[in-house]
Amino acid sequence: MTINRTHAQYDMSPTTFSPEGRIYQVEYASKAVENSPTAIGVSCKDGVILAAEKIIRSKFLLETSNRRILIADTHVGVAMAGLVADGRKLAKETRRACSTYLQNYGEKIPPQTLSGQIGGMVHAYTCYGAYRPFGTSLLLASYDHCNKAYELYNVDTFGVSLKYFHCAIGKGQQSAKTDVERAGFEKMTCREALKYVAKILYVAHDDKEDKPFVLEMGWICDESNQKFVRVPEDLRVEADKWAAEQTKEDEDDDEEDKDDEDDDI
Numbered sequence: 001m002t003i004n005r006t007h008a009q010y011d012m013s014p015t016t017f018s019p020e021g022r023i024y025q026v027e028y029a030s031k032a033v034e035n036s037p038t039a040i041g042v043s044c045k046d047g048v049i050l051a052a053e054k055i056i057r058s059k060f061l062l063e064t065s066n067r068r069i070l071i072a073d074t075h076v077g078v079a080m081a082g083l084v085a086d087g088r089k090l091a092k093e094t095r096r097a098c099s100t101y102l103q104n105y106g107e108k109i110p111p112q113t114l115s116g117q118i119g120g121m122v123h124a125y126t127c128y129g130a131y132r133p134f135g136t137s138l139l140l141a142s143y144d145h146c147n148k149a150y151e152l153y154n155v156d157t158f159g160v161s162l163k164y165f166h167c168a169i170g171k172g173q174q175s176a177k178t179d180v181e182r183a184g185f186e187k188m189t190c191r192e193a194l195k196y197v198a199k200i201l202y203v204a205h206d207d208k209e210d211k212p213f214v215l216e217m218g219w220i221c222d223e224s225n226q227k228f229v230r231v232p233e234d235l236r237v238e239a240d241k242w243a244a245e246q247t248k249e250d251e252d253d254d255e256e257d258k259d260d261e262d263d264d265i
Contacts, residue, residue: 013129025133026126029157032135033082037213038170038204039068041079041139041152042180042197047190047221048141048150049231050079051197052170053205053213069216069230073098075108075143077218077228081170082136082157090138090155094118111142115153115161123159133157137169141218143226150220172204179203190221194235198243215240 010016011024018024039052052068068087069079072094080087097117101109118138125131140153154167166185168176179200185193198215205213217231217239231239 014126014131014133015129023126026158029082029133029135030137033137033157033169034171034173036081036083036170037068038168038172038176038201039079039081039139040166040168040176040180040197040200041141041154041164042166042183042185042193043150043152043164044185044188044190044193044221046150046223047219048152049190049193049197049217049219049221050077050139050141051201051215051217052079052081053201054216055211055213057211063214067216069218071218071228071230072140073108074227075145075220076111076114077141077220079139079141079216079218080136083134084136086134086136087138090118090122090134090136093121094138094140108145110146111140111144111151111153112163114142115140115155115163119155119159119161121159122155122157126159139167139169141220141228143220143228145226168204171206172201176200176204189223190219191223191235194231194239195242198239199246202243202247215243 010018014023014025037053037055041048041050050069054068066084068084069077070091072078072091076094076098078091078094097114098109122134126133134157137157138155143150152164152167153161154164155161166180168180183196201215217236218228219231220226220228
């Protein structure tokens with residue numbers, strides 16, 4: 001007897017595999033990340049920068065509210081793409097993991113251990129029918145006090161935790177990844193890289209989005225004494241302004257080149 005099952009019959013629970021070996025509930029969670037504003041993390045020669053675009057949904061919303069870059073511990077920062085509420089839950093669990101490790105072992109939690117714990121918890125939510133997967137992907141920027149090194153990790157909706165030199169998540173991740181690879185951040189200091197990071201987010205921004213956006217930026221580097229802090233406001237504003245001007249100039253140049261080609265035809 002052959003049973004014909006529709007697509008919908010396989011996506012009722014994260015514990016159900018399709019005949020192709022797919023888990024649709026987790027893939028739906030990944031779509032929430034792909035439709036979210038972009039966030040990127042880049043490793044420089046003296047630290048790591050996290051940056052994210054935050055859409056201002058209302059004129060009455062304060063720019064400092066609904067943050068997408070959060071401080072988890074003195075040596076850990078997180079950036080999120082996807083459902084912000086889910087991201088805040090994961091940030092809270094990140095803070096709890098940092099606090100518990102410090103209480104138990106008397107030292108700061110290593111980045112690899114932290115990302116593994118958060119990844120394990122995210123994965124657990126894909127294994128039980130009573131739960132739903134987190135619709136958020138996290139970037140973790142941290143300093144390893146044992147190895148004396150800055151590290152960047154990504155925890156995705158499947159619970160996979162991977163270490164990166166540079167990483168982009170969200171709607172503009174493909175464009176951002178290409179620009180990040182070409183930028184050569186490993187040769188720059190974090191202060192030098194700020195404006196280029198801002199420009200990458202401006203280029204990756206979805207032009208169809210009619211709402212204004214602001215850039216959030218945080219870093220952990222030698223300049224911040226191995227502590228994750230928000231980028232000083234004057235530096236953030238300077239980088240934001242430069243990126244907006246450069247993006248506008250590039251767009252004008254592209255339009256001029258296109259007009260010249262039309263004239264030649």
